[in-house]
Amino acid sequence: MPRVTMDFAKLTGKPSREFFYAFSAKMLNLPLPYTIVLGLVLSFLTCLIFAALFALEGEECFDASYEDGKFFEEMLWLSVHTWSTVGYGSVFPTCPGGQILVFLQSYLVIMLNTVLMGVVLYQFLVARPRVRFSKNILRCTASDGCPMLVFRLCRLSHDLRDLTCNVQAPFSLIKDGKVVGVVYKNLEFVGKDVPKGRTDDEEVNNRLAALDQWTLYHRIDDNSPLRDDPMLASPSLRGFSISIVAFETSYCIEARIYKTYSYKDVVHGKEFVSMTEYAPTKNAPNLLRPIYYTNKIDLISGVKGMDDKKLLSPRPTPAASSSTSGRKGRSSTERSSTEPGDEDAVAVTKLRASPC
Secondary structure, three states, rough: OOOOOOOOOOOOOOHHHHHHHHHHHHHOOHHHHHHHHHHHHHHHHHHHHHHHHHHHOOHHHOOOOOOOHHHHHHHHHHHHHHHHHOOOOEEEEEOOHHHHHHHHHHHHHHHHHHHHHHHHHOOOOOOOOOOEEEOEEEEEEEEOOOOEEEEEEEEEOOEEEEEEEEEEEEEEEOOOOOOEEEEEEEEOOOEEOOOOOOOOOHHHHHHHOOOOOOEEEEEEEOOOOOOOOOOOOOEOOOOOEEEEEEEEEOOOOEEEEEEEEEEHEEOOOOOEEEEEEEEEEOOEEEEEEEEHHHHHHHOOOOOOOOOOHHHHHOOOOOHHHHOOOOOOOOOOOOOOOOOOOOOOOOOOOEOOOOOO
């Protein structure tokens, strides 16, 4: 039986209402530069269309002084005045048709500018935490032979703290060859984000709270909801849904981030390439500091074309590496969040700092 995709359900309802909600959601999620460009394009097109409509009314419908052959330019000038609500009065309509067109354009500019200003204001008032996920989720094998699921993420903004993550595996309920429902089973993922070369406990804790990069893995053992399908070959498995909750320090609110992996995004038998490089500090050349390269988040070992040398960063000098190779700290921080209930119906997240 073929697998069911993550968006197999079809919503029903009034088409006009669905279009309005879909259009509103797309407008609110547009990046700010796109919104500004869209406003400029709509303004230009509207002025051009109403200038053509003014010209269709004829020269006798307008009181204006202009040179011969430049009637359309004068109508475009009137359209721009009406759109910008300036109204110099150098040209104005004298017939009912032209006056109605001016009224329609004035009403349209009020509605359109209200929408655009609301979208721009929304862009500034809503927190947009930037977190980048790996394109694929890997199914690999641990050193003890236990199969694992691994994905990673990194933050692109410096205003996220105290991140927690819930991962669910949606399974389709199939009866008589038909999908009759969906059940979500929670997966316990353990994360680590502390690289090698750390110096003391305080630095480890700060970096753990900063969440520069985070690798999450799930062991498919006897306690895993995937224990009956360690190869992820069941047609009822639709993918993986990830929900992240973090504190956004700029707006002082709780922000949520969602990511969905399809079963097509699972890569078997591969490992991620390290995102961390080390370089000497300016004040202390013998001390290496970690540098995180977000453009290496999708690099997978053993996949042709993925290990691009242009994306790899220079390694630290041997002298600096040997001087700090003997200093290794040891610390662990565990953060858990549990609720009473069935283990498959409760999201459990643990964060542990350990050597990568």
